[in-house]
Amino acid sequence: MILVPPRSYCIIQNPVKRDENGEPLFSEDGQALLRHGDEEVRIEVAEPFPLYPGETLYGKVSQLQVVAPNTAIRLRAVRNVDDRQAGDEWLFKGPGTYLPRVEVQVVEIVRAVIIKPNQALRLKARREFVDAKGTKRYAGEEWLVRESGAYLPDVDEEVRETVSAYVLTDKKALQLEALDTFKDVLGKTRRAGEQWLVTINDASTHLPDIYERVVGEVNVTTLSGRQYAVVLDPIGKDGKNQLGKRELRKGEASFFLAPGERLEAGVQNIHVLDSEEALLLRARESFIDSSGKEKVQRKPGDRWMINGPTDYVPPVTVEVVEKRRATPLDENEGIYVRDIKTGRVRAVTGTSYMLEPYEERWAKVLPQDVEDALIKDRKAGTTGAKRDPFRVVTYRAPHNSAVQVYDYKSKTARVCFGPDLVMLGPDEQFTVNSLSGEVPKKPHVIKSLGLLLGPDFMTDLVVSKHLIMQDFP
Numbered sequence: 001m002i003l004v005p006p007r008s009y010c011i012i013q014n015p016v017k018r019d020e021n022g023e024p025l026f027s028e029d030g031q032a033l034l035r036h037g038d039e040e041v042r043i044e045v046a047e048p049f050p051l052y053p054g055e056t057l058y059g060k061v062s063q064l065q066v067v068a069p070n071t072a073i074r075l076r077a078v079r080n081v082d083d084r085q086a087g088d089e090w091l092f093k094g095p096g097t098y099l100p101r102v103e104v105q106v107v108e109i110v111r112a113v114i115i116k117p118n119q120a121l122r123l124k125a126r127r128e129f130v131d132a133k134g135t136k137r138y139a140g141e142e143w144l145v146r147e148s149g150a151y152l153p154d155v156d157e158e159v160r161e162t163v164s165a166y167v168l169t170d171k172k173a174l175q176l177e178a179l180d181t182f183k184d185v186l187g188k189t190r191r192a193g194e195q196w197l198v199t200i201n202d203a204s205t206h207l208p209d210i211y212e213r214v215v216g217e218v219n220v221t222t223l224s225g226r227q228y229a230v231v232l233d234p235i236g237k238d239g240k241n242q243l244g245k246r247e248l249r250k251g252e253a254s255f256f257l258a259p260g261e262r263l264e265a266g267v268q269n270i271h272v273l274d275s276e277e278a279l280l281l282r283a284r285e286s287f288i289d290s291s292g293k294e295k296v297q298r299k300p301g302d303r304w305m306i307n308g309p310t311d312y313v314p315p316v317t318v319e320v321v322e323k324r325r326a327t328p329l330d331e332n333e334g335i336y337v338r339d340i341k342t343g344r345v346r347a348v349t350g351t352s353y354m355l356e357p358y359e360e361r362w363a364k365v366l367p368q369d370v371e372d373a374l375i376k377d378r379k380a381g382t383t384g385a386k387r388d389p390f391r392v393v394t395y396r397a398p399h400n401s402a403v404q405v406y407d408y409k410s411k412t413a414r415v416c417f418g419p420d421l422v423m424l425g426p427d428e429q430f431t432v433n434s435l436s437g438e439v440p441k442k443p444h445v446i447k448s449l450g451l452l453l454g455p456d457f458m459t460d461l462v463v464s465k466h467l468i469m470q471d472f473p
Contacts, residue, residue: 001048004061008044009100011058012051015040024052039102067094070112070150076105089155112150118165120207121145129156142210165205166214173199173256174206175215182211195259215259223251223267228313230264231257246316271320273308278354280305280321287317303357326354334392336426338362345426347392362426363389370430393424404431 004010017025017033025033032052039058042049051057067073072091077084081103084090091110092098100106115121122144125137131154137143144163145151153159166174175197178190186202190211197218198206208214223229227250234247241260249255257263271279283298291306298304303321306312314320327335334349337359345362355361366374374387374395387393397403397418406413409427416422424430 001050002045002057002061003048004042004045006044007064007097008061009064010042010061011100011102012040012042013056013058014038014054016052016055041100041102043099065098065100065106067092067096067098069095070152072110072152073098074107074110074155076107077103078105079103091152091155093152110153112152113159113162114150115145115148115162117148118167118205118207119148120163120165121151122160122163122210123153124158124160126156126158129154131157144207144210146207163207165207166217167205168198168200168203170200170254171220173197173218173220175218175259176208177213177215178211179213180211182209184209184212197256197258199256218256220254220256221263221267223249223253225252226270227251227267228270229267230316232262232264233260234258235261248313248316250313271312271314271323273306273310273312273323275309276326276352276354278305278307278324278326279312279314280324280355280357281314282319282321283317284319285317287315305357307354324355326352328352332394332421332423334423335390336362336364336392347423347425349392349423361390364393364424364426365389366393366429367432369432395422395430396420397422405429406431 002010014034014036015038017035019025027033032054034052034054036054043064065073072093075090075092077086077088079086081101089107098106113121122142125139125141127139128137130136137156142160168174175195178192178194180192181190183189185207190196195215221229229249231247231249232245233241233243234245235258236242241258246264273279281304283300283302286297286299289296289298289304291312298317305324329335329349329351331350334347335353336345337348337353337355338345338361339359341358371387374393377395378387395403397416397420399419401418403416403418403422404413405416405422405424405428407425407428413431
């Protein structure tokens with residue numbers, strides 16, 4: 001006898017056939033008629049029962065399966081049953097007790113996914129169906145479930161992943177890109193490939209949609225009251241980048257760089273000029289300059305200077321070429337200045353001089369033998385050995401010496417007798433002559449650019465008014 005207690009069941013293979021009243025059917029010779037190859041589920045039989053000849057117990061008597069809350073059993077019909085066709089699948093949702101049937105196969109146990117705040121569940125449709133909200137879904141379509149709580153996926157829904165929201169602050173925004181044309185949560189239509197920013201002004205958190213790709217997080221750019229920045233390709237009123245344009249933004253300000261925007265040279269400090277400084281400026285395009293007392297029409301390529309003391313922020317139409325400082329010069333000092341318009345070079349000495357807009361410092365090149373002689377002379381003195389090529393070349397001719405200087409522009413020569421300070425003009429060079437011969441045993445020494453001259457040569461030097469330089473061992 002087989003006993004099936006309450007909340008239990010058993011499966012009988014090759015069960016006996018029964019009539020409308022549930023009574024077993026027998027043949028004429030008293031043999032029980034069986035449904036060979038079939039199975040029968042018997043649940044909570046009140047009295048113990050025997051197995052008819054040919055019936056077998058499949059497995060053992062088992063307890064009925066209890067389905068807990070937020071859990072379901074995924075079922076599949078193995079034969080036509082009720083209003084379902086073989087192959088159909090559905091869920092038996094808890095809480096409840098599942099009563100097994102031979103026509104139905106248990107596929108798996110499905111547990112609900114807990115959706116926390118600032119999270120969403122990404123689902124994909126296995127086939128075309130209508131979801132719990134009445135929305136028609138197509139095979140392969142994906143969507144998000146944003147409501148917090150337990151969510152039990154349907155048999156036609158595939159759970160892809162749990163999506164976490166990005167927290168937005170005053171210092172951090174989110175840059176997104178549209179993978180396809182769609183309408184976002186803010187109700188704006190986004191085109192495929194379009195990029196945009198989501199800031200804290202839009203929402204405190206953002207859950208990326210199915211058709212949104214997170215490009216990255218964008219940090220805020222902050223300008224103090226003494227800073228400015230130039231933004232390239234700024235966003236216009238139509239929400240698109242104005243390619244090739246430049247926009248000046250002054251502090252105090254905070255902003256996020258939109259997609260496609262970039263800073264020209266980062267965050268820059270305002271130019272602070274003292275009384276001895278100036279900025280050399282150049283116009284990028286035609287505009288009216290109103291920074292001075294009077295308005296001036298500037299043309300592309302024009303150069304002018306802003307003198308200190310002042311603070312200056314260059315507009316987008318102006319390029320800062322360089323920052324200049326006045327060069328203080330003693331009576332015995334000077335610099336070479338070249339006019340870039342005419343090419344004329346002149347020497348400026350004995351004053352504090354600020355270069356004009358169309359002037360630049362000019363480097364004077366000397367022959368190598370003259371450079372070597374000047375280096376030897378400076379090493380013997382108190383000054384450094386390296387010569388500044390922009391400074392006027394000077395030489396202190398000692399007593400009983402003479403120096404010849406030749407001007408290649410005027411094609412004239414002059415002789416300076418020591419003691420004297422010789423200063424070369426832009427077109428002047430020292431005359432260097434080379435002599436061959438022996439050095440007298442006791443020559444009179446005449447220092448000229450660190451060179452030695454014999455006593456008999458001095459008379460010829462004075463008569464011919466030429467400086468002869470000889471390198472002796």
